Amino acid sequence: MKLFLKTMSCVVLAALLAFVSGWLLLNRPSEGVTNGVWTTDPTTGSSRAGLYHRARVAKIGIWALDSSEVVYFSAAKDSDGNPLRHDGTYKITGNDPDTRWWSVTAYNDDHFIPNPLNRYSYSKTTVEREADGSWVIMLSPKKQEKNWLPSGDQQGALVVSLRNYNPSRTMIDSPGKVELPKLVKERNQ
């Protein structure tokens, strides 16, 4: 009986430790490639992905395509390194990434953010541009004049995703070196 109790204690403790260590490792930021505020992992979606990265992607972006088809960048922090907040206003500025089609989408806890406009993203084909072809997307809980991407008023993790469909060879091979949009918090708040 004593032996059985000792063995069961080991099993329960091991299960608990396995769960906690797994949870901690999966919630750790990705160790992929960083480019400004953006991170990506070239092995996303593919059989080359390691055990942990595959599990992480299954949790936050299941059925992602291989990077030869789509390069997915995500940003959870602003240019100062602070986590994105629902009550903040952020300027996402840039030119078209080197890809066939791109989009910038905001998520709360990995789901669309409810808003009266049903506006969840801006893309190469919907963004209103400046005279020189560049664009500014305003991520904010408050209505903005142009390209307003609502960030809502929820509690939860705010993340911005930048999808690049049919990316250029340079973006596939060197995602850390291509020009990507800047994501800066507005100072006058």
Added chain:
Amino acid sequence: MKQFTPWLMLTLVLTTALHLIGIWYLPNYMTEQTVEGIFKRRGNRQVNQIRYGELRSAGTDTVVRDNPDTVTSFAVYDVSEKPIRVQCVIPDKDNYWSLSLFAWNTDNFFVVNDRTAKSKEFELVIVKEGSKYQKHRQEEIVVSPTNKGILIIRMIVTNREDKEELSQLTEVQKQTTMQLIESVQY
């Protein structure tokens, strides 16, 4: 202290084993959970049948970090008994279109898009590993690493407010079909 050493070792070995099994199994579990969510929402649990989805909005985005700018068709396939033929039709527009296949552990093992496809209409046959299925005509054979897997067709909508574009795409979307090849025995 010495008397605890075997128990400590046992706990460490068990922790490592359970941790690795859990991490390895998680993608399979997430596939099951997400498929269950989609089946529940659409009220249909049939495999080997394409579900022609619409644009998703807040509250209807079952899949995590979904793309709000795609019209998506989805199917769970099972090639354990017979191969499956997918007859694909690509919209006659320059919108991104792709058909992708995922193993049950979420690995994307096959993708073809509107620019890599040989024509606007083509056939794909999904078979299990070790299959001796004979290729017919112009069809393309794809070997699935797992008997069960996921098929996703994504079509980019250049503007989700454009009802006409949406209507044209959903019209073409429904022309892609899949069926088991009943006449073939593995």
